[in-house]
Amino acid sequence: MQPGSVGPGIVDEQLVRTLTPQVIAVLVRRGADFAAAEDAVQDALIEALRAWPQNPPRDPKAWLVTAAWRKFLDATRADTSRRRRELTVDAEPPPGPGGETDDTLQLYFLCAHPSLSPSSAVALTLRAVGGLTTAQIAAAYLVGEATMAQRISRAKRTVAGVGLNTVRFGSPGNVATVLRTLYLVFNEGYSGNVDLAAEAIRLTRQLATGINHPEVHGLLALMLLHHARRPARTDGAGRLVPLAQQDRGRWDTGLIAEGVAILQRALAADRLGEYQAQAAVAALHADAQTAGETDWPQIVSWYDELVRLTGSPVARLNRAVAVGEADGPRAGLAALAELDPALPRRTAALAYLHERDGDAGTAARLYAEAALAAPNLAEREHLARQAARLHAVR
Template sequence: MGDTMESGTVDERLVRMLTPQVIAVLVRRGADFAAAEDAVQDALIEALRCWPDNRPRNPKAWLVTTAWRKFLDAARAETARRRRELTFAAEPGPGYAGESDDTLQLYFLCAHPSLSPPSAVALTLRAVGGLTTRQIAAAYLVGEATMAQRISRAKRTVAGVRLDSPGNVAAVLRTLYLVFNEGYSGDIDLAAESIRLTRQLAAGIDHPEVHGLLALMLLHHARRPARTDDGGRLVPLAEQDRGRWDTDLISEGVEILHRALARDRLGEYQAQAAVAALHADALTAEETDWPQIVGWYDELVRLTDSPIAQLNRAVAVGEADGPRAGLAALADLDPALPRHTAARAYLHERAGDTGQAARLYAEAALLAPNLAERDHLTLQAARLNTGAAPPRLGA
């Protein structure tokens, strides 16, 4: 939703759907990214004035025509753009809706390798997601001016990039997964927004890893209602009420994953989704198929050589082969890895070393990346120091 749409006099969902498509049409026809977005914003202002009394039969064609006219008006004021004006002066006919891959190409532009991950995320949410700068800033807990500068820099970076070559699918997926992992803050549910955008991407590109990422998001999102208790405290996977998991999302995610795996082009998101599906398939934590999870982590490590994947594999080994085996696998990894100390604490507790586990939980709490994890780890240390019961199987 563009900044001009907040009055609510134009269908917000329609505008959010059409805005990236219209921007992409203008960029493909020769406008640079910033000029295209400015022209589309001007067209949306015009829509606010005209649509309540006379809504067009084809809103996208109307916006393309109006935005292109706005762009040409601006271009005429700059001598350097006269050639572009002459080349693309013909306006689209009333039935024009643009090529089907316009929005897909915009994904590639917003996730261009020349952009830093934070800039790619912000630009994707602004241009493809249609969120306002204020909404993006609130979601990332930064000032609106700071976010505006970030988006402006991103626009300048991609200003000379043409949408005339194959895009980097891996960069797009990485950007969408970064958005998903931000979860929920402010008035925007970024996890739900990233699922919406990934569904849109999956509809426009036939790539097993796109579907693998969508499956992974759906399977993780299905567990969201059970991740915190009524007091807002973190609930580990093994202790979650599985009756609160969204079975419809799980079924959809598993079905999408099976179709992707049948293509026999395994990628990291498919492997991660397979792990999530095995967790979802277990009726209780004790029934989790840990040996098969270890196998999928082996595939993920082979594909990515990711230290985080190796850490998760070590915890899974601790469940499949016993905590001492898990600690041996952890010993080969860098202790500075995020959550390494928390994993050691958990495995030491499973091995019966409660004193060592309590010390490690307390140390891990100081290293926690967010307040919820810090509070959870502090409670684990306190529980052991008071002699409470050990945790259930799983992590």
């Protein structure tokens, strides 16, 4: 069997998901608009599900390109309003290998086009680059399939007139947009039957193989280091476990080693960015054998860099907590006092630092307030338990 081929009776789902963005990009490069190319590839995939188990192709990419191009031409011919366009795209390419050119990189940047909202960019990336079905994406985001289909359709219409040749993937601004989109996917975590954290890592790995940019590698390192702690983030009852209380024996040391190695190579380029700085913080947490051995002064230094790079209020909040660990709770409280009282999770940080300062009464009240404002059920229940614990010992 040739590399990349499929065996009798088998349709390799991972192979199909890898090839999908490549085939879409080939069609767009040949003249199809994005929406038409995506529709044609989906039709070709349906045909592949029927044909491949009995008659597996030697070159799956070439098969999909040919089938999708035919689907596109059929749709174009059937649409009388596109007769003029038909004159320029009617030549069917000869059969043969799928070719070595891979336009997947441009497809990443097209799906994260600045004209799209963040939610639309995420949905389109998962559909076109990730190869997920509309139903899978809808289940992951806990919305109806029809709602998600409309969101994706609007996104496709928005980028329909943008050609791959016009997508400049070397500029820092465009890279930042793609990375924000991938990080949004990662932070959705897991829901339904699609593990979005794992999917984001897969897509970021793919991006990292095609573009030598330190922030791409910084984001990949950050994802791997966070994902390494995932098994310890909840207990047997599904309750949230804070970082300091996690069983570090459950952390994935293989992912940690890989993440640290990738981060070191990115930092060696001496082009520091926000994802590298965040990954450096995560690496310092991963390096500590116990919570008490955490190098908090160095973490504060990295948060100083992150604040310098981004000015992010969230980075300032995390820095204040790190100052509280490095220099004592009162120093942390002083740093928090400079931040907007409406900043999300500020009240929870206040509660934690007041508890460390020995003021259980104030901490219990603040934990209860933070629970009411928590963004998800797991955090709400955790903060409520903290409040109840302090009330019980008073």
